[in-house]
Amino acid sequence: MKPYLLDASIVAAAIFDPTSSPLALISNLIQNNHKLFSANLLVPEIINLIHSAYKNPTQAEKLLNSFFQLPLSLFSANSVQYKQILLQSYKQNTSLYPTTYHFLAKVNGLILLTSDKKYFHKAQSFGNIELL
Amino acid sequence: MTINMINNHTKRLTITIPSNLYPQIKQINPNVSQFISQAIEEKLYSLQSSPIAPLPAKKILSLLKKSRQNL
Numbered sequence: 001m002k003p004y005l006l007d008a009s010i011v012a013a014a015i016f017d018p019t020s021s022p023l024a025l026i027s028n029l030i031q032n033n034h035k036l037f038s039a040n041l042l043v044p045e046i047i048n049l050i051h052s053a054y055k056n057p058t059q060a061e062k063l064l065n066s067f068f069q070l071p072l073s074l075f076s077a078n079s080v081q082y083k084q085i086l087l088q089s090y091k092q093n094t095s096l097y098p099t100t101y102h103f104l105a106k107v108n109g110l111i112l113l114t115s116d117k118k119y120f121h122k123a124q125s126f127g128n129i130e131l132l
Numbered sequence: 133m134t135i136n137m138i139n140n141h142t143k144r145l146t147i148t149i150p151s152n153l154y155p156q157i158k159q160i161n162p163n164v165s166q167f168i169s170q171a172i173e174e175k176l177y178s179l180q181s182s183p184i185a186p187l188p189a190k191k192i193l194s195l196l197k198k199s200r201q202n203l
Contacts, residue, residue: 008196016187045196052199059184097200115189 002130004029004113005037005075005105007098008045010132013115015046015067016053022115022132030071039104040074041097075104092123102129 006026014023029036046067054060077085077100089099098119105112106128113130114120120131139145147168149157154164161167187195 009193012192012196013189016192017189018186020189045200048199048202049192049196052202053187053195054184062184095197095200116193 003035003037003110004130005039005101005108005110006042006072007038007101007112007114007116008042008049009115010113011038011042011046011067011070011072012049014070015063025113025132026070036070036072037105037108037110038072038074039101040076041100042072042074045097075108077104081107088126092126094119094122099123102126105129 006022010022010026013020014026017023026036047064050060050063050067054063081103085096085100085103088103089096092099098114098116101114102112102119102123104110106126111128111130113132115132117131120129123129149164149168157164157167
């Protein structure tokens with residue numbers, strides 16, 4: 001199996017929908033001792049998403065616990081890389097968030113796995129990306 | 133109903149019940165404190181045990197894009 005970097009759309013689907021294909025894929029990766037990668041941007045994104053989607057703090061806490069149980073290794077970008085990410089997002093006409101995941105996947109030799117069709121079509125030519 | 137005092141040391145709350153609700157509660161249970169305490173316990177139980185509604189993929193993506201604007 002290819003080494004993947006998971007973006008927020010994949011991780012969120014795995015947490016929020018127990019029947020989702022991202023959850024099945026993540027379970028499969030964990031069972032086969034594959035490492036799970038993402039960007040450190042993922043943490044505030046998931047927390048913010050939980051906060052927006054669930055008004056019940058008990059449920060929100062449960063979801064956050066499920067997220068923290070995922071064995072993810074998180075990459076972060078340095079100042080030089082952030083400049084490159086910014087330029088890449090201008091070039092592709094995409095938002096900075098998905099571009100950050102994508103860039104970090106590419107520089108670390110990983111494939112970005114996303115369920116964001118719009119981003120995928122805009123950024124496909126940059127390489128190292130798959131749509132789930 | 134308002135909670136107008138929380139004493140962290142004694143863990144005691146002072147709850148003000150609107151005057152129109154008080155006789156109704158009194159009718160159900162003459163022990164109003166017990167009634168309120170049970171109601172809080174029941175609410176807590178329902179919050180803790182209520183299932184988490186799954187979100188469909190489309191909704192997740194739209195929420196993600198919306199929440200990025202507020203991040």
